[in-house]
Every structure is written in C-alpha cells, then in structure tokens.
Amino acid sequence: MLKIKNLKADIENKSILNNFNLEIKPGEVHAIMGPNGSGKSTLSNILSGKKGYDISGEILFENKNIFELETEERAHKGIFLAFQYPLEIPGVNTNIFLKTSLNAIRKARGEKELDAIEFLKLVKLKAKELKFDEEKLNRQLNVGFSGGEKKKNEILQMSILNPKLSILDETDSGLDIDALKTVADGVNSLRKKDNSFLIITHYQRLLDYIKPDYVHVLINGKIIKSGGPELALELEKKGYENFN
Amino acid sequence: MEKQLKIDFQKLLETSNFSKKNVEIKRKNFENFIEKGFPNRREENWKFSDLNQIISKNIKNLSFYNDLSKPNKIDQSIFIDGLEHNKLVFVNGRIEKIEFDYEEKNKMEILDDLVLEKSNNSNNSLLFLNNAFVSKYFKLIVKKNYSLKKPLAIYNITNKDLVSKSINLKIDILLEENSSLKLIDFSNDKSITNFININYNFDLQKNSILKNYKIDNNSNSNVKYSFSNINQDSNSVSEIFLLSSGSEFIKNEINCNLNGEYASAFVNGVYILGETKHHEIKTNINHLVEKTKSYQLIKGVLEDTSKAVYQGKIFVDSKAQKTDGYQLSKAILLNDNTEFDAKPELEIYADDVKCSHGSASGSLNEDSIFYLMSRGLNYQEAKKLLINGFLLDVVEKITDSEIKNLIKNIMSLKQ
Numbered sequence: 001m002l003k004i005k006n007l008k009a010d011i012e013n014k015s016i017l018n019n020f021n022l023e024i025k026p027g028e029v030h031a032i033m034g035p036n037g038s039g040k041s042t043l044s045n046i047l048s049g050k051k052g053y054d055i056s057g058e059i060l061f062e063n064k065n066i067f068e069l070e071t072e073e074r075a076h077k078g079i080f081l082a083f084q085y086p087l088e089i090p091g092v093n094t095n096i097f098l099k100t101s102l103n104a105i106r107k108a109r110g111e112k113e114l115d116a117i118e119f120l121k122l123v124k125l126k127a128k129e130l131k132f133d134e135e136k137l138n139r140q141l142n143v144g145f146s147g148g149e150k151k152k153n154e155i156l157q158m159s160i161l162n163p164k165l166s167i168l169d170e171t172d173s174g175l176d177i178d179a180l181k182t183v184a185d186g187v188n189s190l191r192k193k194d195n196s197f198l199i200i201t202h203y204q205r206l207l208d209y210i211k212p213d214y215v216h217v218l219i220n221g222k223i224i225k226s227g228g229p230e231l232a233l234e235l236e237k238k239g240y241e242n243f244n
Numbered sequence: 245m246e247k248q249l250k251i252d253f254q255k256l257l258e259t260s261n262f263s264k265k266n267v268e269i270k271r272k273n274f275e276n277f278i279e280k281g282f283p284n285r286r287e288e289n290w291k292f293s294d295l296n297q298i299i300s301k302n303i304k305n306l307s308f309y310n311d312l313s314k315p316n317k318i319d320q321s322i323f324i325d326g327l328e329h330n331k332l333v334f335v336n337g338r339i340e341k342i343e344f345d346y347e348e349k350n351k352m353e354i355l356d357d358l359v360l361e362k363s364n365n366s367n368n369s370l371l372f373l374n375n376a377f378v379s380k381y382f383k384l385i386v387k388k389n390y391s392l393k394k395p396l397a398i399y400n401i402t403n404k405d406l407v408s409k410s411i412n413l414k415i416d417i418l419l420e421e422n423s424s425l426k427l428i429d430f431s432n433d434k435s436i437t438n439f440i441n442i443n444y445n446f447d448l449q450k451n452s453i454l455k456n457y458k459i460d461n462n463s464n465s466n467v468k469y470s471f472s473n474i475n476q477d478s479n480s481v482s483e484i485f486l487l488s489s490g491s492e493f494i495k496n497e498i499n500c501n502l503n504g505e506y507a508s509a510f511v512n513g514v515y516i517l518g519e520t521k522h523h524e525i526k527t528n529i530n531h532l533v534e535k536t537k538s539y540q541l542i543k544g545v546l547e548d549t550s551k552a553v554y555q556g557k558i559f560v561d562s563k564a565q566k567t568d569g570y571q572l573s574k575a576i577l578l579n580d581n582t583e584f585d586a587k588p589e590l591e592i593y594a595d596d597v598k599c600s601h602g603s604a605s606g607s608l609n610e611d612s613i614f615y616l617m618s619r620g621l622n623y624q625e626a627k628k629l630l631i632n633g634f635l636l637d638v639v640e641k642i643t644d645s646e647i648k649n650l651i652k653n654i655m656s657l658k659q
Contacts, residue, residue: 048618071617080618087615091633100629101619108620140633157619 001026001196002047002165007057009042009221016042017221020057024165027193031207032200033232034218035240040200041084043218044169047198048081049074061165076108078164082154082171089141094153097141098123102160126159130186147174155186166190167198172206184209204236217243245306246278252309253376259313260379266359273363274376280369292553292585293524295370295469298493302467303437308377308410312338322401322432327650329428330396332382336403336435337411339382344396351390355383358416370469374412374443381414386423386452395426395647400442402435402466410439417444419452419480426455426644433464433491444472448480450504455483457647460490461654468494478504485642486513487651488523488552495524502529502536502564509537512641515544515552515575516655517582524553527571531564531597540571543638545631546582555587556601562593569597575605576634632657 007020017039024030034040046053049071059066066074089097103113114122127134132152142150151171158166168187172180187197187210199210207215207229215231216223219240225231235243253274257267285294299306316335323331333341339356357380364371386392400413419425431440448454458470468491474482486496500509515523529538544552558569575584588601608630616626636657642648651657 048614050614070622071614072620072622075618075620083615083618087609087612089612089616089630089633091636092629097616097619097629100625101616101621104620104622104625161619 001062002198003058003060003063005058005060007046007059008055009039009046010054011042011052015221016053017046019222022216022223024196024198026164026196027191028214029191029197029199029210029212031212031215031232032198032218032223033202033204033215033235035202038218039221040218041169042221044081044084044167044198044200047074047079047167072104073108075161075163076105080158080161080163080166082151082158082166082168084169084171084173086142086150086154088143088145090143092141094139094141095120095123095137098137098157098160101157105161123160126156129189130156130159131182132156148176148179151175151183152179152186155183159186159190162190164194165196165198167200169200170202171199172201172203180206181209204232207232219243248305248307249274249278252307255309256377256379259311262359265361269360269363270376273372277369277372277376280372283369289526289555292555292587293493293495293522295467295495298467298522299439302465302492303408303439305408306410306439307408310337310377310409310411312379316340316403316405319401319403319432322399324397324428324430324650327646328394330392330394331399332396333399333401334413335401336406336409337413339380346394347392348390351387352392353383353385353387355385356380358383368471370441371443371471373410374414374441374471377410378412378414378443381416383416383418384425385418386420386425388420389422390420391424391453392426395428395644397428397430400429400431400440402433402438402440404434404436406435406438408437410441413440413442415442415444416447417454418447419449419454421450422452423449424453424455426647427457428647429456429458429470431460431468431490432462433466436465438466440466440468442468442470444470446472446474446482448474448476448482448507450477451479452477453481453483455644455647457485457487457642457651458496459487459651459654460494461487462490464490465492467492469497470494471497472499474498474500474509476500476502476504476507476509479506480504481508481510483510483643484512485639485651486511486525487516487655488513488525489516489521491521491523493522495526497526499528500530500538502531502538503533505533505535507533507536509539510641511538511540511542512638513542514635514638514655515542515546516635517544517550517552518547520549522551522553524555526553526555528557528559529569531558531560531567531569533561533564535566536564537568538570540573541638541641542571542573543635544573544575544584545578545635546575546584547578549581551583551585553585553587554603555589557589557591558599558601560590560592560594560597560599565594565596567594567597567599569599571601573603574634576631577605577607
C-alpha cells in the first residue's frame with residue numbers, strides 16, 4: 001500500500017529525514033518509535049503533503065507516486081493523519097465540518113454525497129462506538145475540548161472517513177488510561193484486511209492496546225532497527241540512548 | 245468647489261419654500277461648512293481616512309443641488325426577499341414610498357416633510373453640509389408601549405441617473421417608553437461616484453429597544469458617511485450591527501450617549517473588503533451615569549489593497565461608576581498590501597469601572613488550513629471555512645434570529 005524509498009527531507013537546510021525506507025502492506029499495522037526530534041512528525045506531515053520541506057526520494061501509495069499531490073488529493077485517495085495537536089477552528093461547527101469533509105472525499109471518489117439525515121445517522125453511530133459525547137458535535141471544532149476529547153475527535157473523524165492508510169501522530173500523548181483504551185478500541189475496530197496503520201509514538205504504552213505487526217526505531221531521521229512487537233519492549237527497557 | 249457650493253446652495257433656496265428662520269439656519273450651516281470644508285487627516289477623527297482626498301480622488305465635479313421635484317421609479321427587485329417588513333424607500337435622495345402595512349397606525353407618528361427648526365451644535369462639518377442641503381427630513385415616533393410587529397427596512401437606493409452628486413438624508417427616530425423597533429438599513433447603488441451623507445438621530449426613552457442593522461453589501465463606487473447619534477435613557481438597549489462591504493468608501497460613525505442607569509449599547513460589525521475599498525467604523529460610547537454597559541466586537545477580512553479602520557472610544561464620566569465597557573477588534577489580512585488600523589481609546593474618569601479593550605490582526609493560520617485540507621477540503625474551501633468561522637462569531641451576536649438568518653444568507657454564511 002505504502003512504499004517509501006530513499007526519502008530525504010530538509011527544512012531550511014537542516015536535514016530531518018535521511019535515506020528513510022519503509023513499506024506497509026494492506027492490513028498491516030506498523031509502529032514507528034523514536035525520541036524527540038528524530039523526525040517522526042516530519043514524516044507524518046510529509047505523508048500528508050504539508051508544504052515547507054525540501055524533499056527527494058519516492059513515496060508510492062498504491063503504486064503511484066504521490067509527491068506532486070496536494071494535501072486534499074491525498075485525503076481523497078485514502079490517507080488520513082490524526083494530528084498530534086488537533087487545531088481549534090473557531091466558528092466552524094464540528095458536525096458541519098465532518099459532513100463537509102466526508103462529502104468532499106466521497107465526491108472526489110465519485111461516490112454519492114450523504115444528505116443531512118444519512119450523515120447524522122452515521123455520525124451518531126460512530127460517536128456512540130467511540131463514547132464521544134454527541135453534544136460536542138454541535139460545538140465549534142475542537143474549541144474548548146480537552147486534550148483527550150480532541151484526540152477522540154481525531155479518531156472519530158478517522159472512523160467516519162474510513163481511510164485506507166491512517167497515520168496516528170502521537171495520538172497517545174496526553175491521554176489518560178481510559179481515553180487511551182477508547183482510542184485503541186476505535187483503532188482496532190477499524191483494522192481490516194485492506195486498511196493499514198502507521199502509529200507514531202514515544203512510548204510503548206499504546207502498543208499494549210494496539211498490537212503492531214512491525215516496530216521500527218527512528219533515530220536522527222533514519223530507521224536504525226526494525227522488528228516485531230518485542231522490539232518495543234526491548235526499547236522500553238533500554239531507552240533510546242543505549243539503543244544501537 | 246466653493247463656487248459650485250455657492251451656486252448649488254442658492255439654487256436650493258430658490259427652488260424651495262423655506263421659512264425665513266429655516267433659511268437662516270441653513271445659511272449658518274452652509275457658512276460653517278464653507279469655512280471647515282470636507283474633513284482631512286489633520287483632524288484626529290479623520291487621520292486614517294482623509295475624506296477630502298478620498299472625494300477629490302474618486303469624484304469628479306461634485307455638485308450639491310439635487311432636484312427632488314420628479315418622482316423616481318423604484319426597482320422592486322431589490323427589496324429583501326423572504327422577510328415581512330415595513331418599508332421606507334429613498335431613491336436618489338427622494339422619499340418614494342412609506343409603507344407600514346403591518347402596524348397599528350395610531351401607535352406611530354410618521355412625519356416626512358419636516359424642515360430644520362434648530363441648528364446642530366456639533367463641530368462636525370459633514371453635519372453642517374447635511375443640514376445646509378437637506379431639504380426635508382423624516383421623523384418616526386414609536387408611541388409608548390408599542391413594539392413594531394415587523395422590522396422596518398429603510399432602503400437607500402441610487403440609480404444610474406445619479407452621477408457625482410452629494411445626497412444628504414436626515415432621519416430622526418424617537419422611541420417612547422417601552423417601545424421597540426428593528427431597523428434595517430439597506431443600500432443599493434447603481435449610481436456612480438456620489439457622496440452620500442446620512443444623519444440619524446435616535447432618542448431612546450426608558451426601557452425602549454432599538455436594533456439597527458446597517459447593511460452595505462452591494463459593490464459600488466460611491467463615497468459615504470453615515471452618522472448616528474443615539475441618546476439613551478435608563479434601561480434602554482441599542483444593538484447595532486454593521487456589515488461593511490460594498491461601497492468604495494464608507495465611514496460609519498456612531499455616537500452613543502448612555503444618559504440613564506442600566507442603559508446598554510452593543511456595536512458589532514464586520515468588514516469584508518477587497519479591491520481598493522476603504523471602510524471605517526468610528527464609535528464614541530459615552531458612559532455618563534452609573535451602571536451602564538457597552539460592548540463592541542469588530543472583525544474584518546481584507547483582500548487586495550483594501551483598508552479598514554476602527555476607532556473605538558469608550559468615555560467614562562466621573563459620575564459613571566460601575567460602568568462595564570468592552571471592545572475587541574480583529575482582522576485577517578489576506579495579503580501584504582492590505583491595511584488594518586485600529587485605535588482603541590479608553591478615557592476614564594471614574595474609579596469603580598470595568599473596561600477592557602484589545603486588537604489583533606494577522607494572516608490566515610496555515611496550520612489550520614493544512615488541518616482542514618488533510619480532511620479532504622481544497623485550499624479555497626479551507627480558506628472559506630476559516631474566514632466564515634472567523635466572521636460568524638460576530639454575526640452570532642445578533643439577537644433577532646430572523647434577521648440573523650437574513651444576514652447569514654447575505655454573507656453566504658449559511659452552514
């Protein structure tokens with residue numbers, strides 16, 4: 001599904017990612033673990049098409065290079081990024097935003113747009129699954145939401161948009177244990193044989209709840225080791241500094 | 245211009261039947277205007293909007309005499325659709341229609357041919373101009389305990405017959421005790437390069453409520469000045485909303501005197517400007533007795549080389565303890581050639597008051613745009629959603645839901 005070859009990313013002449021390679025097949029869950037400043041968020045930004053980086057190499061999504069695609073075109077193709085810091089958007093109603101977003105994607109895919117009733121049915125169902133307070137859906141997007149609510153809202157968006165590749169950028173940070181479980185349940189319920197996940201995290205904690213197929217260690221912009229779930233435990237024991 | 249002014253003033257006197265006293269008052273106003281001329285940036289009040297320059301840049305051969313003897317046709321298509329309302333229609337400065345079909349006639353008094361009885365004692369040269377050249381003025385009195393059942397829309401229409409003229413309108417509105425009025429000012433201009441000068445005087449007696457929505461939405465090349473003077477007795481409420489968008493230049497000046505306890509004034513507004521448009525909102529909120537309240541929220545979105553100015557003043561008299569005054573202005577500048585000038589002013593002579601002000605401007609947040617685009621919206625859609633969200637905040641302050649919806653429709657803010 002996703003193939004990254006020799007990705008190099010600089011920002012203002014500072015190298016962030018270097019010779020980065022990764023392949024994710026349909027149905028797989030990959031975790032990338034790394035310390036602060038290792039390039040984790042840059043990776044998720046670049047996959048979503050954020051501007052401002054000098055990049056070279058190749059990113060193939062379903063065997064097509066997506067380098068030239070705009071952020072929204074990547075979303076239309078099924079790439080979703082759950083933000084580390086979801087933004088507050090004043091004056092924009094959450095429900096209306098979700099509907100706009102879903103219909104933009106459906107339209108781009110040539111699918112029928114949902115009307116208000118169909119949409120509300122869907123959103124109610126998903127909110128219930130995620131134990132997301134429905135009343136919040138009538139509020140301004142993320143405005144006045146707690147850290148946990150913002151993260152849950154990301155997962156809610158993910159489950160409504162039903163992407164092929166979901167990138168979770170430190171979704172576990174700032175979550176208490178109950179919220180962590182809810183978020184993990186949400187992710188697990190979306191695991192299907194043709195949906196893939198890239199989970200970016202500092203800690204092993206989230207991986208107790210979402211079992212990855214592969215774990216990669218990212219240090220200084222490069223994957224230095226890859227392995228199975230046991231790698232996360234090893235990392236937790238040794239710490240990043242002693243890991244080489 | 246002075247020569248033209250004199251010729252036109254003479255013409256006005258010759259073609260009207262003013263009493264001796266009227267002529268005297270008018271002549272005094274005329275002389276005052278001749279002496280002061282159009283305001284320029286040397287006056288503090290006009291330092292961000294040099295009207296003298298704006299007029300000479302935009303209007304060639306401005307003339308001041310306006311022949312009101314012949315009726316004008318009303319283009320019905322510009323009437324607000326989907327809202328039952330009373331109508332007062334001016335076309336090219338002439339009253340063409342007075343229609344209060346929804347109201348009890350004995351609860352109101354409508355006077356449409358008043359002439360000036362007393363001189364204004366301000367120092368505002370544009371009021372001098374207005375009072376010198378206005379021929380007849382309009383007054384509405386809403387009697388005690390009466391609330392108009394439907395809003396009143398005052399249409400100020402100009403058509404293509406009007407070129408390079410100065411139009412002066414004067415409208416007085418008296419709300420007696422316990423009465424209320426919702427007033428929509430709606431302009432529609434097909435004319436080019438005129439100077440339109442409107443002078444409102446509102447008197448709000450005890451417990452009365454005025455809601456005034458000033459909508460300047462249709463793009464036009466006219467230069468406008470609208471001055472609203474509001475006097476408020478105890479417990480009265482004024483709520484003003486300004487949509488400032490269509491005219492080449494408009495300055496909305498609001499002078500509000502809170503003369504009675506528990507009187508409150510709300511001034512909210514949005515600028516949506518593009519091209520070379522230049523708009524100003526200037527407020528003076530005067531807290532003159534104890535326990536009065538004022539609130540002002542102004543937001544703008546500026547594109548191309550447009551310019552917005554907000555001068556907001558809160559004055560608190562030494563007697564006016566327990567004053568509650570608030571103002572905030574914010575602007576989004578969509579490119580480097582736009583300009584937002586904010587001058588918040590607090591002048592406070594009492595010690596037990598709560599007053600605050602703030603102002604901020606900046607560009608659209610690119611991270612927010614990235615967030616929305618990552619959810620499938622393209623750049624233009626994301627930008628529009630953010631801008632609408634930014635402005636919606638002000639529109640939501642409108643307390644009348646029917647008119648709020650109307651204004652959302654006009655601004656295409658319907659979600």
